[in-house]
Amino acid sequence: MKIDLSLLNKYNVPAPRYTSYPTVPFWKEGLDAERWKQTFKEEFLKNNHREGISLYLHLPFCEFLCTYCGCNKKITNNHSVEQEYLEAIIKEWKLYRQLMNEPPIIREIHLGGGTPTFFSPGNLESLIDTIVKRSIVHPHHEFSIEAHPNNTTTGHLKTLSSLGFRRISYGVQDNDPEVQHIINRIQPFENVQRATEEARKFGFKSVNFDLIYGLPKQTRETIKKTILQTLELRPDRIAFYSYAHVPWTNRVQRLFDENDLPSAEEKLNLYIDGKKLFVDAGYKDIGMDHFALQSDDLYKAWLDGSLHRNFMGYTTQKTSLLLGLGVSSISDAGIAFAQNNKALHEYYESIAKNELVTWLFFK
Numbered sequence: 001m002k003i004d005l006s007l008l009n010k011y012n013v014p015a016p017r018y019t020s021y022p023t024v025p026f027w028k029e030g031l032d033a034e035r036w037k038q039t040f041k042e043e044f045l046k047n048n049h050r051e052g053i054s055l056y057l058h059l060p061f062c063e064f065l066c067t068y069c070g071c072n073k074k075i076t077n078n079h080s081v082e083q084e085y086l087e088a089i090i091k092e093w094k095l096y097r098q099l100m101n102e103p104p105i106i107r108e109i110h111l112g113g114g115t116p117t118f119f120s121p122g123n124l125e126s127l128i129d130t131i132v133k134r135s136i137v138h139p140h141h142e143f144s145i146e147a148h149p150n151n152t153t154t155g156h157l158k159t160l161s162s163l164g165f166r167r168i169s170y171g172v173q174d175n176d177p178e179v180q181h182i183i184n185r186i187q188p189f190e191n192v193q194r195a196t197e198e199a200r201k202f203g204f205k206s207v208n209f210d211l212i213y214g215l216p217k218q219t220r221e222t223i224k225k226t227i228l229q230t231l232e233l234r235p236d237r238i239a240f241y242s243y244a245h246v247p248w249t250n251r252v253q254r255l256f257d258e259n260d261l262p263s264a265e266e267k268l269n270l271y272i273d274g275k276k277l278f279v280d281a282g283y284k285d286i287g288m289d290h291f292a293l294q295s296d297d298l299y300k301a302w303l304d305g306s307l308h309r310n311f312m313g314y315t316t317q318k319t320s321l322l323l324g325l326g327v328s329s330i331s332d333a334g335i336a337f338a339q340n341n342k343a344l345h346e347y348y349e350s351i352a353k354n355e356l357v358t359w360l361f362f363k
């Protein structure tokens, strides 16, 4: 493929994430809590019976800091934080339940982070049990989780499977030891292999791998090796993300030398090489970083035109109402976006005062 360098350099600039329109930087700061509650109530009334609701639960803790990370996370080894957080997120759910005139019909639950598998299987179970206890789970629901191959245990997979989770997304990123060292994410391939095989054993029918191109120390050779190892495990879906280097907003990215990053041209070649390997191995290019096997629901939804995109990424469950719970979570009520406090202590304070969301934006 011939690369037009002037075109490449023209568009090789960081841009806001494309998960919403308008994108987050264009939202106006402000809050009218009563207006949000009223909007939520009306949209729930309109949509619950028609299509159900989706839930996103943000679980922010991680044991190690990956130096490329742009997520809202809190690094700690102290697992006693789980309890306080669970109490807050469950209280937030109960505050929303008071705004619902009838039991919610749950189409989708997605646990994201942070590292959701930081939480013990027992704590994840009590969280999900509390949410579904007085709700109706839609017959075609989809429960999914983002997981770290290093700390996803047999207990996690067994518990999540028994709760109805059938989709798991592992953060793999890169298998090369030198790349893993510089991004501070030491994750032997054996861990990825074990976690993948065990997930399938416990009935997860869709296993996704997140991979990143453009990381420091990556070369065409190293990424090829990572992808060939990935193909050995044949994940049902692959998200092949571009690394976004924005050290002025993401200070942790200052921890490595920028000279170790591939140039714009090298980075594009990493993507082109990866895409070719996926397509040659039978994956379909869904678009916007995603590849899927033809047997996966993502591809089937793409094929029949029912594929939907929300703040969690691509989904096969189209709902107009997405409720985000937990620190920094974003809700989408069809006509408005709302976001919770991004700082953990502020999130705790607002929930203690029975306050929902911090920012509100009417589309």
Ligand code: SF4
Residues within 6 Å of the ligand: 061, 062, 064, 065, 066, 069, 070, 071, 073, 113, 114, 115, 148, 171
């Ligand atoms: S595990 Fe995920 S959320 Fe946590 S620091 Fe690493 S990339 Fe960020």
